[in-house]
Amino acid sequence: MPESSSVSLRVNGAEHSLSIDTRTSLLDLLREQLDLTGAKKGCDHGQCGACTVLIDGRRAISCLALAVAHDGAEITTIEGLADGDAAHPLQAAFVEHDAFQCGYCTPGQICSAVGMLDEVERGWASHVTDDVAAEPRLTAAEIRERMSGNICRCGAYPNIVAAIEEVA
Amino acid sequence: MEPFRYERVEEMGGAVAAIGAAPDAKFLGGGTNLVDLMRLGVERPSVLVDVTRLPFGQIDDLPDGGLRIGAGVRNSDLAADARVRSRFPVLAQALLAGASGQLRNFATTGGNLLQRTRCAYFQDVSTPCNKREPGSGCSAIAGEHHNHAIIGHSERCVATHPSDMAVALAALGAAVQLVGPEGERSIPVVDFHRLPGESPQCDAVLEANELITAVDVPPLAFADRSLYRKVRERASFAFALVSVAAALDVVGGEVRDVRIAFGGLAHKPWRAQAAEAVLLGGAADERQFAKAADAELEQAEPLRDNAYKVELARSTLVRTLLELTP
Numbered sequence: 001m002p003e004s005s006s007v008s009l010r011v012n013g014a015e016h017s018l019s020i021d022t023r024t025s026l027l028d029l030l031r032e033q034l035d036l037t038g039a040k041k042g043c044d045h046g047q048c049g050a051c052t053v054l055i056d057g058r059r060a061i062s063c064l065a066l067a068v069a070h071d072g073a074e075i076t077t078i079e080g081l082a083d084g085d086a087a088h089p090l091q092a093a094f095v096e097h098d099a100f101q102c103g104y105c106t107p108g109q110i111c112s113a114v115g116m117l118d119e120v121e122r123g124w125a126s127h128v129t130d131d132v133a134a135e136p137r138l139t140a141a142e143i144r145e146r147m148s149g150n151i152c153r154c155g156a157y158p159n160i161v162a163a164i165e166e167v168a
Numbered sequence: 169m170e171p172f173r174y175e176r177v178e179e180m181g182g183a184v185a186a187i188g189a190a191p192d193a194k195f196l197g198g199g200t201n202l203v204d205l206m207r208l209g210v211e212r213p214s215v216l217v218d219v220t221r222l223p224f225g226q227i228d229d230l231p232d233g234g235l236r237i238g239a240g241v242r243n244s245d246l247a248a249d250a251r252v253r254s255r256f257p258v259l260a261q262a263l264l265a266g267a268s269g270q271l272r273n274f275a276t277t278g279g280n281l282l283q284r285t286r287c288a289y290f291q292d293v294s295t296p297c298n299k300r301e302p303g304s305g306c307s308a309i310a311g312e313h314h315n316h317a318i319i320g321h322s323e324r325c326v327a328t329h330p331s332d333m334a335v336a337l338a339a340l341g342a343a344v345q346l347v348g349p350e351g352e353r354s355i356p357v358v359d360f361h362r363l364p365g366e367s368p369q370c371d372a373v374l375e376a377n378e379l380i381t382a383v384d385v386p387p388l389a390f391a392d393r394s395l396y397r398k399v400r401e402r403a404s405f406a407f408a409l410v411s412v413a414a415a416l417d418v419v420g421g422e423v424r425d426v427r428i429a430f431g432g433l434a435h436k437p438w439r440a441q442a443a444e445a446v447l448l449g450g451a452a453d454e455r456q457f458a459k460a461a462d463a464e465l466e467q468a469e470p471l472r473d474n475a476y477k478v479e480l481a482r483s484t485l486v487r488t489l490l491e492l493t494p
Contacts (some may be wrong), residue, residue, distance in 0.1 A: 002171045022174040022216075025203075045204050047405075052187065058244075058273045064203045065274070068174045069196060069218050116269060124248045125264060130258045133253040134183060148404035149268025 007071045011036065012080025020067055027051045027062035030077060038078035038107040040149070049150030052108035052115075053077045059115025061149075071080070076106035081114065090114060093163035101154035108148045113164050116146045138168045169206050169377055176218045180347060180381065183219050188349060188377045190215045195379060197279030200244065200271045205284060206272055209293045210300055220276070224381055225253070233387035236345075239278030239380040243333065246277060256385060258394035258413050258492070262336035265398040268405050278380035281344065281360065283336055284371065285327035286407055286434075288312065298324045299368040306368075309471070319470045319475045320434040325368030326471060328432055329361055330407050335431035336396055338439050339413035342385045348378035357383070358429075361436030368435070382466035397488045399480060400429070408432035410480045416492040418452040430481060433468075440464040443485065457489040458482070 008017045011034060018033060027044075030036040030053070042050030044063045051063040054076040081088035090110050093099070100106045120142075125132040128145040136142060143161050152160065177183040185195050193215035196202060205211040224238035227249050235251060240259045246252060247263035267275060289295045289307035296305035308316055308326050316326040337357040344360045346353050361372050376381070394415035400406040411431035417424045428440040443464035450456045461482040468478045 003173045005174050015208065022172055023169045043205065046200060049268065049270060055274075059270045060274055061200070061268075061270045064200050064271075066174070066196070066199055066203060066216075069176075069199065069220065071176075111272065115273075119244070122248070124244065125253065125260065127261070127264045129264075132247075132257050132264070133250075145404050146269055147207055149270045 005068045007068050011075045022068050024067045025063050026065040026067045029067040036077050050105050050108040052112040055056050059112050088166045093166045097159045097163040099159040099163040100156050105152045112150045170212045171214055173215045178221050183379050186217045195219045198274035200275045201470040202284040206319045208462035237277050237383045241277045243275045245274040256391050258396045259336040261396035262332040266332040280331055286330045287327040302369050313471050314473045317434050318470045320363040322364045325364035329436050335429045336413040338437035339386050339427040339429035342383050345382040346378045347381050358439045364435045391415045395488050410484050411483050412488045414488050423447045423452050452493045457486045461485045
């Protein structure tokens with residue numbers, strides 16, 4: 001027997017209270033119940049990054065997040081990044097640098113980059129940082145490592161790195 | 169995914185009571201491994217007890233100069249902690265070598281220790297696997313096992329433990345703090361995970377109704393010179409073929425103290441005590457480092473397709489120790 005539970009989320013600034021099957025992933029809730037289809041279902045196993053959104057400002061894999069466990073959270077999806085008609089700087093940079101081909105991974109890439117740049121801002125090191133105790137400097141190698149949770153099957157990586165470098 | 173009831177607990181007693189009330193209940197941390205395994209049909213709990221809102225989200229200084237890491241501390245927050253980065257860089261490096269930025273943001277300290285093997289047969293419910301279905305057989309022994317164990321495996325299971333963090337914690341002599349119906353207890357990380365033996369379904373020694381509350385890392389002055397080196401099949405976001413966590417204290421060209429653990433070689437993080445014994449008091453040079461590696465790897469029993477791991481482990485350890493030598 002399916003079990004249901006209630007959950008309240010603030011998504012891109014709007015409050016939503018829903019009754020959901022406890023098995024519902026945050027990704028399915030966004031796509032199937034709120035019609036926010038920007039976040040994509042790629043592998044549904046946390047390996048591709050296409051479903052990346054921001055949960056309370058941190059980049060997250062929404063396919064492995066049970067919606068019920070994030071009751072009260074503030075969610076930002078690709079649909080919530082623009083400021084009215086003005087694209088988010090990373091959205092503009094992705095267009096400017098032709099940082100995609102088919103576009104399927106792009107919402108996840110951009111949400112991931114937003115979260116990643118915030119992590120750098122807070123001084124977080126990465127696997128390729130020489131001295132983990134020091135403040136990191138955002139080189140192209142750092143961007144590639146930090147974005148390794150986002151796969152692009154079209155191979156637009158050089159332009160994705162260029163777009164992020166422009167905004168960093 | 170099978171249906172399950174969701175329960176959120178906000179204090180420790182409630183968590184232990186909730187898990188004890190249903191025999192197949194599971195604790196939910198970040199969910200980055202458990203939810204995936206539920207989707208694959210490998211895990212089928214009837215109740216999930218969400219422990220992420222328990223007051224275990226802090227990293228506290230211990231009176232002896234060590235650190236108490238709350239079980240709910242997220243992997244990314246632990247790697248970002250200034251005390252960890254300066255006093256125990258091997259731990260920060262191990263965390264940063266694992267998973268992806270998104271997964272580290274939600275994976276917890278307790279959950280990282282309890283993550284399951286990534287053996288493909290364990291994750292595939294259509295194949296026999298003694299860890300998933302005791303008595304059904306091991307598909308990996310005669311199958312695809314190039315990234316399986318070379319030390320401490322059994323005829324029942326040749327899987328490896330996938331955690332990077334746990335390898336650093338094993339080298340640092342950390343201890344897991346547990347609470348259960350009988351009260352609290354503490355288990356060294358090196359004794360927390362177990363070898364498969366006759367019961368590979370048990371990854372660790374904790375009881376089904378015990379909860380990890382924290383991990384204590386004791387002070388280790390020379391750990392400010394420590395390294396985690398991970399060898400894998402791609403540059404990022406992959407599990408280790410072999411990894412080494414090491415801290416080395418060299419005075420006047422001699423090894424005064426040393427801590428070494430391997431990942432990717434066994435069903436548990438492998439503390440290299442034989443290698444440490446060879447190194448203590450000896451010259452800090454390549455010849456001695458190779459001798460120490462050989463002493464540890466003497467016990468290796470590679471499978472048909474993973475003998476390469478012996479040489480890989482040997483050279484990774486030598487290279488790591490050389491890098492740590494002033």
